[in-house]
Amino acid sequence: MTVWVLGDQLTREVGPLSRADDERVLMIEAREFARKLPSHPHKLVAVFAAMRHFRDELRADNYTVEYHTVETFGEGLDAHFADYPGDRLECMRPASHGADERLTGLVDERGGDLALVENELFLCAPDEFDDWADEDFKQEDFYRMMRRETGYLMAGDDPVGGEWNYDTENREFPGSDYEPPDAPWFEPDDLTETVVEWVDEAFSGGYDEPPYGGDWADQEKFGWPVTREASLAALDAFVEERIDKFGPYQDAMLTGEATMHHALLSVPLNLGLLHPREVVERVLDEYEARDLPLASVEGFVRQVVGWREFMRHVYRREMPELASANQLDADRSLPELYWTGETEMNCLAEVVDGVRKRGYSHHIERLMVLSNFATSFGVRPAALNRWFHAGYVDAYHWVTTPNVVGMGSFGTDALSTKPYVSSANYIDGMSDFCGDCAYAKTKTVGENACPFNALYWDFLGTHEERLRGNGRMGLVYSHWDDKDEDERAAIRERADEVRALADDGDL
Template sequence: MGNKMIRKLVVVLGDQLNQDSLVWQDFDAKQDAVWMAELPEESTHVKSHKQRTVLFLSAMRHFAEQLRQHAWSLHYLELGSHDFVSFELALKDFLSRHPVGSVELVLPGDYRVLQQIKLACQQTATPLNVLPDVHFIAEPGEFKTWLAGRKKPTMEYWYRHLRQRTGVLMDLTTGGKKPLGGKWNYDADNRQSFGKAGPQAVPEPVRFAPDQITQEVMAQVQTQFTNHPGQLDEFGWPVTRAQALQALDDFIANRLTKFGDYQDAMWSNQAWLYHSLLSVALNLKLLNPREVIAAAEQAYQQGRAPLNAVEGFIRQILGWREYVRGLYWSYMPDWLHMNALDAQQDLPGFYWTGDTEMACLKDSIGQVLEHGYGHHIQRLMVTGLFALLWQAKPEQVHHWYLAMYVDAVEWVELPNVLGMSQFADGGLMASKPYIASGQYINKMSGYCQHCPYSPKEATGQQACPFTTLYWGFIERHQEQFRGHPRLGMQVRHLDAMSDEKRQLIQQKIRQLRDITA
């Protein structure tokens, strides 16, 4: 394009790979251009899992190929072909060399990236137009309006609000005022474990063999990010819309029916179970949440999946996904500094290696290293629970989750980790910390069958570190939660414990910290 005036420069980020975005609404190939960039900082500001980096770069390159098929003017910075580290530096350089009428950008999923792009535009005196992200179901400003009328932003009520507005899983015979089946959620029905026999004949999810583009990215990542965590041998994530649609069809047909029953269950060496694995495609915007919800709703209407499974799955998308995004943009950048429980321990080094004798953590972290994935209960009630009981610094926990999971984009990862998992927000998201002893893990998984520790024991050689740390957590925060309607009973159990046992628990905690240091 040379120095010809670019009317609009459309900036497309790695998690904005949808062609129904507002940036394309009045795109004119004769006057406008597209700018995309692969930048080292996006893999190094947290030390990203190799599969996470491959996923984003491969999906971007596939999307770029689609844009080129339109014969649109595309300026694409490929990793290794330039010396720019960040969005700020790369975009500033482009804007300083090309006359641009305005930069068009859909609101990013990362506050940091938004600030960098704003700076690049400010420094080059280029107008920036930040557009709403219509990928999401909540309308611009809807969450803020809903939040303003409430003392506490409870997810359940936001979920009900969106269901009523959209009509999803609503009983039309009541004018869409009441939920199908008479209940808003089926949590009580969705907490089954697999029992001692474990899961039986779980259908394997569809996986996608890396094509030439993905293989080239894998080789590049293996060379450029050699010391980053994770393995690439098992990479099989969808990197195109066609693959994402295939993954959606596969889940609806083969695993949705039992998703509800076992959505909270865990088992050794079973990475996928009945989970959808669709967060990857949703967060890159290869799938639209409306089409995912519609597919699940249709499965219920056609008798192919029970209501408890369909509602539980839809709640993750229409409820949690929309909720955490609303909270992220309502409280940034404050999220980054939240530490309501004054947690000051370093995250144990085994989080990066999986080198621990605790079977649940060894399996869950090993799985993340192999696949870049763990389902929501592994994240909340294994890796997240231990970090909470360990009293790890929230910022370190946030960095680990953002780095290690292939579906991690900060808007969804940060509130879930600091709020839901670590209670660093002091109760903004959850009414209590999600704490449990090893007994919970024993109930919901098969991990404890192969572990040298006993989930019942808090002291002694076989003491489960989760159980020991659980009582240490209760003791440290006993005054804060003494009057709590759900944790007060645990404080009373602590009060009834002998001084000798409480001292032995504290001694055991010191031993754990010395071993892990």
């Protein structure tokens, strides 16, 4: 038997390799993964460098590792079965929709046998989720179930501190003396540098639809963790230097501060180098040892145990319809500024610049700047989702699709009960972006009025029939009711002007 290790299952802590004795290991570095859709250079480096490091670590521990560098999975399997006819492969189920059937078909065609076993890189198994979920399941209910099942932050049957959620304490904006800790950065070794050079040569401008207009020259030097050792060091850095203020500042946005107190663990988590259980339990151990702020610890536990796990199951249950969901019938293309960063809107320019440079922005920038603008602008959810997949170092379909199509774009109500759109008020309250912006945050119409304001009110007017009955939208529609026809007409005119400016590259 051979254990087949996929590029996002790089673990010996769980799964078949945790139980393997002297089985062979198969790894296939298939370049079609990188060529199928545009990806940020740092994403490609992270995947391929992590795979090669994992291969070398296994070999150093006396595993027999077959490593095929090929264009397609089929070619890798051809080479494997040429050496081991009729072999039986064992592999954890991939998280991407349809991958089970594709991999099984490729193995069957070559006379082999593929046993797909449970993907143990998550905390909640599909059967467990499906047994729990009713027809109207909600993320908050799932999170509470997971807290009870794991015992995380529980005092018997009750949550530690008496509350399940400390969100209201986690919306602070840092003062002028705020100095965030330096982000952990890992110097690429020779192996990783070889991958960096290959990615730069093979994929800079090599797509039919290249991200960033084919210009990756402004990317920062790669420094994400791509080994188990580096990933554990990244976890230590978060727990020792960042978790204390993670909670209060998790929604804040600051010019020039891309990472602040965020965990920066999504890359090793999504590659399988870290397990969500060890990440959460490391934070909880530190919470008990150092008496860390409960709001910070609970906020992080909720992101990993509640949100990340919930995304996986929403994706699993709602695909393939989720990928094309578009309940608001949005029909506009994504503005070119998402690729170039060329806009006078300071918030968008700042966040897109960070994505271009490092393939990263934190969750509120993703939701309340990038997705907020695209949704109120009327962008097709699938188009925004494609951009997120191209732009982020931690992008995988199982996590971007529910986040972007479901929550970010409100393409479906399978995930969210309301659209996450706002005027400039929210961005001004949680960032310093508006202070130096060419647009006036207090103006809705007229010259230099902030585009977010007119787009927001125009969005509410356009979708009034669909959204007014939503109980969570009552207050905003009461404000819409206060606007007379002349004001509404001026809003529509300004929103149309904003869209035209963006389409022409002049926003």
